[in-house]
Amino acid sequence: MGGFELDDFKRMMEALSSCVILHDAESKAILWANPAACAMLGFTLEELLPLKAPDMSSSAKPYERETGLRWLHGAVLNGMNVIEWCYRAKNGEEILSEAIATLVHLARRDVVMVQFRNIEREERVKREMKRLESRLKEFMQDSDEGLAVLRPDGGIEYLSDAGRKLLGLAPDQPLPPFTDLCDPASRRELRDLLKLALPDALSFPFSYTIEPPGGARRWHQASCRHIEIENDLKGHLLHFRDITQQVEAEHARRHQQEALEYLARYNAMGEMATAIAHELSQPLAAIRNYLEGAVLRLQAPDPSPETIAWGLRNAGRQVDHAAAIIKSVREYVVKLDQAEALVDLNEILAEIRYFIEVKAEEAGVPVELEPCDGPLMVSCERVLIGQVILNLAFNAIEAMQHRPGDGRGIRIGSARQDGKAVLAVRDHGAGIDAALHERLFDGFFTSKVSGNGIGLALCKNIVARHRGDIWAQPAPEGGAVFCFSLPLQ
Known part of the structure; x- marks a missing residue:
């Protein structure tokens, strides 16, 4: 021992x-x-x-x-x-x-x-140290982030040097109320926020716009929380940074998106023009033949009023047919500048059915339309969504042109699935390799000999802006299925 x-x-x-x-x-x-x-x-x-x-x-x-x-x-x-x-x-x-x-x-x-x-005392000390460390971290941010402590009336209790620079204030310049530097809309929002005595742990993110004296408008992103440091500072601690470049880049992106959508609105018109020109050539040729026949009968020694009237009546019917074609185009074109509204997806499909059938008839491709029973109400810009359907349908028709006659055909259907309106375009073409499905909508993929794939990229942009999804998958009976979905309202 x-x-x-x-x-x-x-x-x-x-x-x-x-x-x-x-x-x-x-x-x-x-x-x-x-x-x-x-x-x-x-x-x-x-x-x-x-x-x-x-x-x-x-x-x-x-x-x-x-x-x-x-x-x-x-x-x-x-x-x-x-x-x-x-x-x-x-x-x-x-x-x-x-x-x-x-x-x-x-x-x-x-x-x-x-x-x-x-270890109760140790844990209490740890919690206090953690709180102090968190506060120090709040104050010791990178120099490109401003720091301010604001009073309930919007006055500035404390402002860091980086904050002065971001607000466009000289080092020796008296501090104006922070709210006076904001634009009217941001001023109201900030004043409402400063009335709230938020708990220490709650940080409130928001964005605002400032209009510094003699300077250009700037956009800031900020987080705000209420602090009470004993015998030191009390008010709303504001961390803010300049996001003007990001905002301007976003504006430029939106402008580019609008330009792409503008092109998308008129992208189908070239396709339509070819089909409509072919469609109009038949009634115009018939009108010419009927009129020339009527003229020849009038020049005959013994003109027959009945045969002349028959020719003129047939010419008139062909004029009505041509007018109906032009009316269909006009009714579609006048809607090009419509804004987003609540519409039935099946109604959009019915509106563009004529153009799909004209294109399909020219290519010798049978078309089946299978809209679901009942309306599919979605919030969208109907012409842009119509452009998406046309693009998918025209692509499917082109995929059919090299198939044997009895193997051709496309089917366009709509359905209601999990709170979404789904439209699917099925073809019986060669299909697309499964490994390429992810690249279909990236703006560069195309299966055509001539083309840059921008049509599917535009479709993806349009559907995404309408809060939807677009995808492709192999058809069970062979070929491909291109689908997009929009949230039902």
């Missing part, structure tokens, strides 16, 4: 300032506790021995008896196990502790020795 008796070890254990409780390794029952543990928990050793985990632990869920038993058993299995445990003293006080359970092999039995210490 190295000069120590067994009683010496016992007295040393009892003199420890660290709290120690011994548990039976098998039953987990308390066998002994040193005076430090008894003093912290407020129980005598006799009172402590019959206690179970619920009698001396917090009632919170993380400290349930089963959790404590698993922790002690983990020490039996692994030799040692550490846990953060909340003990409950005899007087009801809860004591957050770091507890270390260690398996000890004694002569007569194995025990689990639990050493624990009160």
Whole structure:
């Protein structure tokens, strides 16, 4: 024993300032506790021995008896196990502790020795340090981010040097109210925000526009939260940075998008012009023939009024036919500048049906239209969505031109699926390799010998702007299916 008796070890254990409780390794029952543990928990050793985990632990869920038993058993299995445990003293006080359970092999039995210490003060200090660190991090941002503390009336309590630069204020210039630097709309929003006494943890993001004296308008993005630093600052802490370049880039992107959509509105007109020219050539040729026939009959020695009238009536019918074709085009074109509205997707399909059938008839491709029962109400710009349908339909028709006559055909159908309106264009063409499906709409892919794929890219842009999706998939019977969906209203 190295000069120590067994009683010496016992007295040393009892003199420890660290709290120690011994548990039976098998039953987990308390066998002994040193005076430090008894003093912290407020129980005598006799009172402590019959206690179970619920009698001396917090009632919170993380400290349930089963959790404590698993922790002690983990020490039996692994030799040692550490846990953060909340003990409950005899007087009801809860004591957050770091507890270390260690398996000890004694002569007569194995025990689990639990050493624990009160870490409540340490945790409180950690929380305070974390809060201070968070505040320091808030104040010590990069120099391109401004920092201000604003009073409820919009006045500036504190402004960093970077903030002065972002607001266009000289280093020695008196600080005007922050709200006076904002445009009217942003001024109202900021004043409403400053009336709120937000909790420290809540940060409120927003954007605003400033109009510095003699400077150009700038856009800022900011986060705001209410702070109260004892004997220091009180108000709304504002972090802000200049996002003018991003805003201008977004405006340029929108302008480009509008230009693309403008092209999309008129993209189908070239396709239509060819088909309409072919369609009009027949009635115009017939009109010419009927009129020339009527002229020849008038020049005959014995003109027949009945045959002349028959020719003129047929010429008139052909004029009506040509007028109907022109009317269909006119009715479509006058809608080119319509804004987004609530419309039936099936109605859009019906409006452009004529143009699809003219294109398909010229190519010798049968077309089946299968609109679903009932309206599919979506919020969209009908001509742009009509352009998407035309583009997909015309692509399908072109894919059919090299197929045998009995293998040709496209089918256009609509459906209601999971709160969305879905339109699908199916063809019986060669299909598209599955590995290429992801590239179909990237603006560069095309399966045509001449072409740059911009049609599908435009379709993707239009559908995305309408909060929808567009995709392609193989058709079960062969060929490809191009689909897009829009949210139902």
